[in-house]
Amino acid sequence: MSELLKVPTMAEFMAAGKKPEVLFWVGCAGSFDDRAKKITKAFVKILNKANVEFAVLGTEESCTGDPAKRSGNEFLFQMQAVTNIEVMNAYEIKKIVTACPHCFNTIKNEYPGLGGNYEVMHHTQFLKSLLTEGRLTIEGGQYKGKRITFHDPCYLGRANDVYEAPRDLIRKLDAELVEMKSCKSRGLCCGAGGAQMFKDAEPGNKEVNIERTEQALDVKPEIIAAGCPFCNTMMTDGVKNKEKEGDIQVMDIAELIANAQDL
Amino acid sequence: MSILPQVIFAIVFFIGIGYFANSVIKIARNIKLGQDVDTSDNKPQRWKNMARIALGQSKMVTRPIAGFLHIIVYVGFVVINIEVLEIIIDGFTGQHRIFSPAGDIYNILIGSFELLAFAVLVAVIIFWIRRNVIKLKRFMSSEMKGWPKSDGNIILYFEVVLMCLFLTMNGTDLQLQLNGAEGYHTAGSFPISQWLLPLFDGLSNATLIIIERTAWWLHIIGILVFLNYLYFSKHLHILLAFPNTFYGNLKPKGQFDNLEAVTNEVKMMMDPDADPFAAAPEGEEDAVPAKFGASDVQDLSWVNLLNAYTCTECGRCTDECPANQTGKKLSPRKIMMDTRDRLVEVGKNIDANKGEFVDDGKQLLGDYITNEELWACTSCNACVEACPVSIDPLNIIMQMRQYLVMEQSAAPMELNNMMTNIENNGAPWPYNQMDRLNWKDE
Numbered sequence: 001m002s003e004l005l006k007v008p009t010m011a012e013f014m015a016a017g018k019k020p021e022v023l024f025w026v027g028c029a030g031s032f033d034d035r036a037k038k039i040t041k042a043f044v045k046i047l048n049k050a051n052v053e054f055a056v057l058g059t060e061e062s063c064t065g066d067p068a069k070r071s072g073n074e075f076l077f078q079m080q081a082v083t084n085i086e087v088m089n090a091y092e093i094k095k096i097v098t099a100c101p102h103c104f105n106t107i108k109n110e111y112p113g114l115g116g117n118y119e120v121m122h123h124t125q126f127l128k129s130l131l132t133e134g135r136l137t138i139e140g141g142q143y144k145g146k147r148i149t150f151h152d153p154c155y156l157g158r159a160n161d162v163y164e165a166p167r168d169l170i171r172k173l174d175a176e177l178v179e180m181k182s183c184k185s186r187g188l189c190c191g192a193g194g195a196q197m198f199k200d201a202e203p204g205n206k207e208v209n210i211e212r213t214e215q216a217l218d219v220k221p222e223i224i225a226a227g228c229p230f231c232n233t234m235m236t237d238g239v240k241n242k243e244k245e246g247d248i249q250v251m252d253i254a255e256l257i258a259n260a261q262d263l
Numbered sequence: 264m265s266i267l268p269q270v271i272f273a274i275v276f277f278i279g280i281g282y283f284a285n286s287v288i289k290i291a292r293n294i295k296l297g298q299d300v301d302t303s304d305n306k307p308q309r310w311k312n313m314a315r316i317a318l319g320q321s322k323m324v325t326r327p328i329a330g331f332l333h334i335i336v337y338v339g340f341v342v343i344n345i346e347v348l349e350i351i352i353d354g355f356t357g358q359h360r361i362f363s364p365a366g367d368i369y370n371i372l373i374g375s376f377e378l379l380a381f382a383v384l385v386a387v388i389i390f391w392i393r394r395n396v397i398k399l400k401r402f403m404s405s406e407m408k409g410w411p412k413s414d415g416n417i418i419l420y421f422e423v424v425l426m427c428l429f430l431t432m433n434g435t436d437l438q439l440q441l442n443g444a445e446g447y448h449t450a451g452s453f454p455i456s457q458w459l460l461p462l463f464d465g466l467s468n469a470t471l472i473i474i475e476r477t478a479w480w481l482h483i484i485g486i487l488v489f490l491n492y493l494y495f496s497k498h499l500h501i502l503l504a505f506p507n508t509f510y511g512n513l514k515p516k517g518q519f520d521n522l523e524a525v526t527n528e529v530k531m532m533m534d535p536d537a538d539p540f541a542a543a544p545e546g547e548e549d550a551v552p553a554k555f556g557a558s559d560v561q562d563l564s565w566v567n568l569l570n571a572y573t574c575t576e577c578g579r580c581t582d583e584c585p586a587n588q589t590g591k592k593l594s595p596r597k598i599m600m601d602t603r604d605r606l607v608e609v610g611k612n613i614d615a616n617k618g619e620f621v622d623d624g625k626q627l628l629g630d631y632i633t634n635e636e637l638w639a640c641t642s643c644n645a646c647v648e649a650c651p652v653s654i655d656p657l658n659i660i661m662q663m664r665q666y667l668v669m670e671q672s673a674a675p676m677e678l679n680n681m682m683t684n685i686e687n688n689g690a691p692w693p694y695n696q697m698d699r700l701n702w703k704d705e
Contacts, residue, residue: 007703026699028690037702058700062689070642071678072556072664074522076685078529081521109518114526154643159517185648186325189585194642198691199677202639205590212585 005041006048009058010091020055022126023093025107027100028063029229035236036229042258043099043123049263050136054097060087064106067195078114081106085116099123099254101155101228102193108160122156124166124227124253131172140174141260148175148256149221151212151235152187153228166227169253173260178219188212190234197230213238217248224250272354272483279487286494290572293610297565302510309509312653317508322651326579329393332386336422339383340501343429346376350483360436363450373451377433381455384426391419401578406597411576414496421492425485432478434459435471444468497600500575504652507573510566511653516644519661524553556665559626560606563659570654571603580646580656586639593639595646595656601631602659628663637663638675 013020024047029036047054065080084107088096096118098104108120121129130136148170156162163184170177182188191201191208201207213235216224224239226232229252236250251259302309315321320337324330349362363369394402394415402415434456439447441460463471493499500507531537543550557563580595581587587594605627613620628634640660647655667673674682681691689696 005703007700009700026702028692028694031699031702032690032692032694037705040702056700059697061699062696063685063691065685067691068682068685069519070661070664071674071682072661072666072668073674073682074525074555074665075529075669076682078521078525079532080685080689082529082533105515105517109515110521113521154641154645155517158644158648160515186583186645188588189641189643189645191585191589191641194640195678195681196641198681199638199675201589202586202591202593202635204586204639206588208585208589208641211589 004048005044007044008055010055010060010093011058013055014091019092021053022095022097022121023088023091024054024056025064025096025098025100025103026056026061027098027103027229029233030099031061033229033233035233039099039229039232039252039254042252042263043254045258045263046127046130046136046254049261050130052130052135057087057091064103066102066106067198069106069110070193071195077110081111081114081116085111085114088116088118093118095119095121097121097123097126099227099229099252101153101159102230105155105159122160122162122165122227124156124169125162127254127257128165128168131169138169138172138257139260140172141262143173143175143223143256143260146173146175146222147178147220148173148223148225149178149180149216149219150183150225150227150253151180151190151216151231152184153226153231154187154189154193156227157187158185166225166253169257170225173256175223178221180215180219182215188215190228190231192230192234197233207238209234209238210241213242217242217244221248223256224248225253225256226250227253266357269355269357275484275487276351276354279484279490283487283490283494286491289610289614290494290499292613293606294565294568294572296561296606296609297563297568298561300564300566302566305513308513309511312511312513313505313509316511316651316653317504320651325649325651329577332389335379335382335386336390339379339386342379343376343383345372346429347483347486350479354483359446359448360450363448369450370452373433374454377430377453377455380426380429384423387419387422387426391416391423394419401582404578404581404594404596406594406600407576407578411497411600414498415576417492418496418498421485421489425482425489428478428482428485430456430459432475432482435463435475435478438463438466439468439471439475442468442471444472497574497576500573500652503569503573507569508653510569512647512655512658516647519658522555522665524555554666555669556667557659557662558628558666558670560602560609561620562666563602563662567602567655567659567662568606570656570659571599571606573652574599574603574654575652576600577651579649579651580654583645583649585641585643585645591636591639592633593636595660598632598636598656598659599654602627605631628666632663634667634673637667640664 010023026040030040062084063080064084065077068080069077096107101122104120104122107118127136131138150166150170152163167177188211189208190212224235226235232250232252239245239248239250320334323333349360352361353359393399433453436447437453437456438460440449554562560568576596578596584593584595609620612623637660642657644657647657684691684693688694
C-alpha cells in the first residue's frame with residue numbers, strides 16, 4: 001500500500017518550477033515515532049485522495065524548537081526557528097498544515113516574531129476546509145454509530161482556541177461524540193506538554209496520562225480520538241495501563257477519516 | 264449642636280485614607296521593580312477585557328456556586344458603597360441621612376441596600392462553611408496553612424461584622440423614627456432590619472441613640488480599617504482585578520515571548536560578517552550583559568508582579584493543574600503567593616536601606632520556589648485559563664526555567680539529552696535528519 005503514497009518534496013517542486021498549494025510540516029514525531037508515522041501516512045492518503053498539491057520539506061525539515069523553548073532553552077529554540085524560517089522563506093512558503101499541535105502553535109505564533117510569516121493550519125482545520133470546499137467527502141464507514149470521545153490537545157485547544165474543527169469531523173463520521181468531564185477549555189492535559197514527553201515526571205501519586213485516561217474511560221468510549229501525536233502516545237499508554245487496549249482504540253482524527261474510507 | 268463629632272470624623276477619615284494612600288504608593292513602587300513590558304497595544308480590547316472579566320465577572324461563573332455567591336458579595340460591595348458615600352457626607356456635615364430628600368428613590372435605595380446586605384451575609388456565611396466545615400480541597404493545600412487560612416477567614420468575619428453593624432444601625436434608626444425621636448425623621452425603607460425591632464422593644468430613646476450611633480461609627484471605622492487591611496491581605500483583588508485584567512495577555516495562550524536578548528545573539532551567530540572580537544559600542548563598554556530568564560522578582564515583568572498582588576488565593580488554578588492533581592509539588596497558586604511574599608520582602612529591604620536594595624542572600628528561585636515545582640509543569644495553560652482575573656503563573660514558571668537552563672545549565676538530565684539531540688540531529692530523539700522522510704517508504 002505504501003508505494004501508493006505520493007509524497008513530493010519542496011525540492012522536487014522547486015526543480016519542476018512549481019509551487020505546492022500547501023506545505024505539510026510532518027514534525028519529529030510524525031517522522032520518527034512508529035505510532036505517529038501511521039498518522040502521517042493516514043493524512044497523506046487523504047491529501048492524495050483529495051488531490052491536494054502538497055509538499056514536505058523532507059530532510060530539510062528540522063525540529064521547530066518547541067520542546068527546547070518549553071524547557072527554557074531559548075537559544076536552541078531560536079537557532080532552530082531561524083534555520084527553519086530560512087529554509088521556508090527560501091521556498092516562499094505561504095501556507096502550512098501540520099498534524100502536530102506543538103509544531104502548529106510554534107510556527108503560527110512564535111515564528112512571525114523571527115521573520116516567519118505563514119498561514120498555519122492544524123490538520124483538522126485543513127480537513128474541515130477541504131470538506132467545506134467540497135474537495136473531500138467523509139463517510140462514517142466502520143465508525144458509524146461508534147462512541148467516540150475527543151481529547152483536546154492543550155496546544156490546539158486552550159493555546160489557540162481550536163475546539164470545533166476536530167469535533168465537526170467526528171460528527172461527520174456519523175459517530176456518537178461524547179464529552180469527557182473536563183473538555184474544551186477545561187480539558188485535562190495528557191501529561192506530555194512542556195517537554196514532559198522527554199523526561200520522567202516529578203514525584204507524585206499518579207501519572208497525568210493515567211488521570212486523563214480514567215476521565216476518558218468514565219464516558220465508556222469505543223474510541224478515544226486525538227489530534228496530537230504526543231497525546232496519542234500518552235493516551236495509548238494510559239489505555240494499556242488500564243488493560244483496555246482490547247476494547248478501546250486511541251486514534252488520530254486523520255486515521256479515523258482514512259480508515260472509514262478504506263484508504 | 265456640637266461640632267466635635269464632625270472633627271473626630273474628619274480626623275479618623277483622613278488618617279484612614281492617608282494611611283491607605285501610603286500603602287498604594289508602596290505597592291506601586293514594588294510593582295515597578297519589575298522589568299518594563301510594552302502594554303500599549305490594542306487598548307479597545309484591553310478595556311473590553313476589563314469590562315467583561317473584572318466588571319462583568321465573566322470567568323467567575325465557570326464554577327456556578329462560587330461564582331453566584333461571589334457576584335452577590337461583589338454587587339453588594341459596589342452598591343452598598345453608595346450608602347457609604349452618604350455616611351461620609353453625613354459625617355463631615357453633621358447631617359443625618361442627607362440623601363433622604365430623594366424620597367421614594369431613597370426608600371428604594373435603602374431597601375435594596377438592606378436586601379443586598381442580607382444576601383451578602385448569607386453568601387459570606389456559606390463561604391465560611393465551604394472553607395471551614397466542608398473543607399473544600401483547594402482551601403486545604405499545604406500553601407494555605409497558617410496566615411493564608413486566617414487571612415481568608417478574617418476577611419469573611421470583617422464582612423459579617425460590617426453587614427451586622429449596617430443592619431443594626433438601620434434597625435435602631437427605624438425604631439427611633441417610629442418613636443418620633445428628635446433628629447430621626449422618617450426616611451428609608453427597611454425590609455430586613457424591621458425584623459430586628461423586637462430586639463429594641465422597651466429600650467429608651469437615649470439607649471437606642473447610643474446603639475445607633477455606635478453602629479454608625481463602628482461601621483465607618485470598620486470600613487476604613489478594612490481598606491487598610493487590604494495591604495496586608497490577599498484581598499487586594501477587589502481593586503487590582505481591574506488593572507490586572509486590563510494589562511492581561513492578549514496573545515494566544517500558546518504564544519510565549521521570544522527573548523529579544525537571545526534574538527540579538529542568534530542573529531550575530533548567523534551573520535557571516537559579524538566580528539566576534541569586536542569591541543563593545545562606545546558608551547556601552549561597562550554594560551552588564553542581559554540576564555536570561557528570572558531568578559528573582561526584579562527579573563520578572565511588572566505585569567507578573569501586578570499579577571502577584573492581585574492573586575486572591577482562590578486556588579482555581581491549582582485545582583485545574585494536571586501536575587497538582589496527580590500529587591506533584593507544583594501549585595500555580597503557590598507560585599503567585601511566593602512571588603508576592605518575596606516582592607514584599609524585597610520592598611521591606613528597600614525601605615530599611617534608604618531606598619536601595621541590599622543583597623540579602625536570598626532570591627525567589629530556591630528560597631521560595633524549588634526546581635522540582637518548576638519542572639513539574641506541562642505548560643498546558645489550565646491555570647491561566649482558570650484564573651478569574653487573568654493572572655498568568657505559567658509565564659513566571661517559564662522565565663524561571665529559562666534561568667535554570669540558560670544561566671545555570673540546570674535542566675534535568677533527560678532534557679539535556681533531548682536538547683543535545685535537537686542540536687545535533689534536529690529532532691528530540693537521536694534520529695538522523697537525513698532519515699526524516701524514511702516513513703514514506705516503510
